[in-house]
Amino acid sequence: MLRQTQLAYRDALNYVSRYAFEHGKLSNAERLRQATYKEMRALFHLPSQMACNVPRQVAGTYKGLWTKLRQNLVHRKAGHTKKRYKGLDKPPKYISPTLTYNYGYDYSFKTGQQVSVLTLQGRIILSYQGYDRHVSLIQQGATIGGAKLWYDKPHKQFYLLVSLELDLPEPIPETLPDVVGVDVGMRYLAATATTSNQSHFYPGKRVRAQADHYARLRKRLQKKGTRSATKRMIVLGGRERRLKLQVNHSIAKSIVATHPHTLIGLEELTGIRERTKRRKRRRKKNGKGTEPVSPKARRANRHASRWAFAELHGMIAYKAALSGSSLAIKVDADYTSQTCPLCG
Numbered sequence: 001m002l003r004q005t006q007l008a009y010r011d012a013l014n015y016v017s018r019y020a021f022e023h024g025k026l027s028n029a030e031r032l033r034q035a036t037y038k039e040m041r042a043l044f045h046l047p048s049q050m051a052c053n054v055p056r057q058v059a060g061t062y063k064g065l066w067t068k069l070r071q072n073l074v075h076r077k078a079g080h081t082k083k084r085y086k087g088l089d090k091p092p093k094y095i096s097p098t099l100t101y102n103y104g105y106d107y108s109f110k111t112g113q114q115v116s117v118l119t120l121q122g123r124i125i126l127s128y129q130g131y132d133r134h135v136s137l138i139q140q141g142a143t144i145g146g147a148k149l150w151y152d153k154p155h156k157q158f159y160l161l162v163s164l165e166l167d168l169p170e171p172i173p174e175t176l177p178d179v180v181g182v183d184v185g186m187r188y189l190a191a192t193a194t195t196s197n198q199s200h201f202y203p204g205k206r207v208r209a210q211a212d213h214y215a216r217l218r219k220r221l222q223k224k225g226t227r228s229a230t231k232r233m234i235v236l237g238g239r240e241r242r243l244k245l246q247v248n249h250s251i252a253k254s255i256v257a258t259h260p261h262t263l264i265g266l267e268e269l270t271g272i273r274e275r276t277k278r279r280k281r282r283r284k285k286n287g288k289g290t291e292p293v294s295p296k297a298r299r300a301n302r303h304a305s306r307w308a309f310a311e312l313h314g315m316i317a318y319k320a321a322l323s324g325s326s327l328a329i330k331v332d333a334d335y336t337s338q339t340c341p342l343c344g
Contacts (some may be wrong), residue, residue, distance in 0.1 A: 001119040002158055006097040006149060008044045008120060009054065013094040015040065016058045021091035027066055029059035045120050049105045057100060061092050099149040107147055107160070109138065115160060117149070128160065137164055171261075171327050178262040181331075182255060182316065184269070184309045190251050192259070200258065202251050207243065211307075214240045244308055252315035261325045266313045267333040 016036050020026040023035075032055035040051045065087045072085035101107040106118040113135070116125045129135075138144065143165035150159045183191045189204035214236055221229040221236075255264070313328075320326035 001121055001124060002117070002149060003097075003151060005119045006099045006151060008046060009050060009099045010094050010097040012040050012044045012046055012051070012054045013058060014091075015043065016054050017061070017091045017094065020058055020062055025062055025066075025088055027059050027062035029056045032059055047106075047118055047120070049102055050099075050118070053100050053102065058092075065092065097151065101147045101149060101160075103144045103146060109144075117160070134162075134164075137166070138162065142166055166322075168321055168324055170321065171325060173263050173327060173329070176261055176263040176327065178259065179265065180255075180259045180262050181265045183267065184312060186307065189247065189307070190255065190312065192255060194259075202254070204247075207247050210243060211240060245311070248308060248312040248315055252312060252319050255316055256319040256323055256326060259326065260323065262327075264316060264320055264326060264328040265331045266316065266328055268330045269309055269313070269333065 016032060019036055020032055026032055033052060036055060037051055040046055040054060041048070046054070068087055069085050072081070072083075075081045076084070101117065108116050110116055110125060113128055114125055115128050116123050145163040145165055147163065148161045150161055151157075152159060178194060180192050180194050183193070185191070186204055186208060188201045189207070190202040191199065193199045217236055218233055221233045313330075317328040320328045
């Protein structure tokens with residue numbers, strides 16, 4: 001019943017996505033809901049609240065695509081890139097059968113570690129288990145938000161990913177006794193330095209080699225182009241994604257645990273990919289034409305563009321907030337590798 005509801009919700013997302021694309025690439029959730037609500041109820045038999053969630057989710061997708069298109073126009077005008085953004089050339093297609101639930105409407109918690117969730121055939125009550133700290137937060141009265149139903153196909157298990165809003169006291173920066181700066185890169189995924197010249201490095205050689213291995217496999221599978229090769233690429237993409245997620249999680253956890261009661265400075269990396277990308281260069285002989293980017297430069301571009309630095313920053317920020325004693329802020333990355341001549 002849960003799987004059937006997931007697939008119907010995904011089909012409804014694709015239906016509304018096609019409608020939005022055919023009617024001027026709409027990103028207005030209310031207009032999409034008014035135009036597609038009845039058809040979704042009739043075609044996919046979705047409950048009323050789910051039928052309201054679908055246009056809202058599709059509108060959010062199109063708003064993100066429009067934002068990227070506008071950013072691309074600015075970058076092309078400034079000369080940072082020549083590539084045209086193609087995200088709105090065809091309607092976005094939803095592949096992963098996820099399902100969004102609203103707390104109090106589509107799902108609610110019962111006593112005895114049970115949860116009531118909505119399906120196409122009505123509500124069902126199921127028992128659940130989870131990480132002790134997370135379950136205790138749910139049971140201790142944290143503000144519960146929306147949830148997503150996710151299916152782990154290899155293990156045939158369902159997960160309800162519940163978002164919680166915690167009211168944590170945020171420390172005042174002036175009251176924190178220590179300061180630590182976090183620099184990110186590829187040779188070392190993160191490097192920390194304190195005002196007392198203590199530093200720690202988190203090497204990325206092993207993870208980068210594994211990512212290169214996945215890139216080689218992906219290139220071969222793309223060249224093959226069969227349906228089974230495409231399925232294998234999806235599996236490898238998930239495996240690579242989980243590898244990077246785990247590494248970022250471990251690094252962020254170590255940084256926050258090693259530096260309690262600290263103001264953590266993170267680099268402001270907006271636009272870092274465009275600024276560091278290695279491009280074709282002019283020929284030196286006659287100044288005409290361009291030389292192709294070398295394999296080494298292409299590999300460096302891939303390393304810089306495919307690692308989730310923003311995810312690492314986000315993990316450090318939320319883990320510092322959960323600790324209750326640290327605070328993470330963004331600082332300008334210019335000149336942060338230089339030592340102050342006055343204080344060292």
